[in-house]
Amino acid sequence: MRSVAVVIPCYGYAGLLPEAIESALEQSEAPKQVIVVDDGSPDDTVAVAAGYREQGVEVVSRPNGGPGAARNSGAAVVDADFVVLLDADARLDPHYVEKTASVLEAAPSDVGYVYTQCRYFGADHGVTSFPEWDAQRLLRWPFVHVSAMLRTELLRRFPYDERVRPGVEDWDFYLTLAEAGFGGVLVDEPLLLYRKHGGESRGDGLAGDPEAERTFHQILRKHWRLGGVRHALRVEAYYARSAVRRRVGAPRSRASAMAQPVDR
DSSP states (O other): OOOOEEEEESOOOOOTTHHHHHHHHHSSOOOSSHHHHESSSSSSHHHHTTGGGGGGGEEEEEOOOHHHHHHHHHHHTTTTSSEEEOOOOOOOOOHHHHHHHHHHHSSOOTTEEEEEEEEEEEEEOEEEOOOOOHHHHHHHHHOOTTOEEEEHHHHHHHHOOTTTTTSSSHHHHHHHHHHHTEEEEEEEEEEEEEEOTOOOOOOSSSSOOTTHHHHHHHHHHHHHHHHHHHHHHHHHHHHHHHHHHHHHHHHOOHHHEEEHOOOO
């Protein structure tokens, strides 16, 4: 019989945390564990999570280290076959565990995770149209959300790189799995409810950030083997041209900054 854990890292979202916890507890297939990881949060995250201890929720506290470190800390105490990493400001559809775990359980061993579409709520509304999994497409576009149903042993073998900037750490993680030969399967239903905060765009979460281009460059350089030498050379050539444009003050759109280096 398969078993599932839901790990919920939290930093500064004590007011939203109950929604995430309750969405995990109210699954049609009950998870074996629900674990809240307090990432050195400055609010009352621990007290809020502790209020659910009688319902079996476990609480792990650690110094602040960012989302990757918090997910790794949660993975260390998981005692289940599969794990979902749920952001503290997001929610799971009541059938998320049942539908994704059944697909992952039946999948070949080189399928490391199952992901879904997202339904936006909060400051924006809509449904994603993420594509079927493809390693080369993933190198061009981080379309797999953080809350995929994962094989726990893969999360332990290939932990999140805690040095990677928040915002792209999950993309880096899935590219690492792809390099190791593990792919994903799409369940084409909006089973993850993803909260949109005011001022947030529907892009990669780095819009308007002057460090965004450098961050993407670092990720693409790190995983150049996945795209091959030709791809690596194109990435380097693009960023060399981009550096020249920055020096001369030429305008550059966000779309070109994010899309051009990896278009084929």
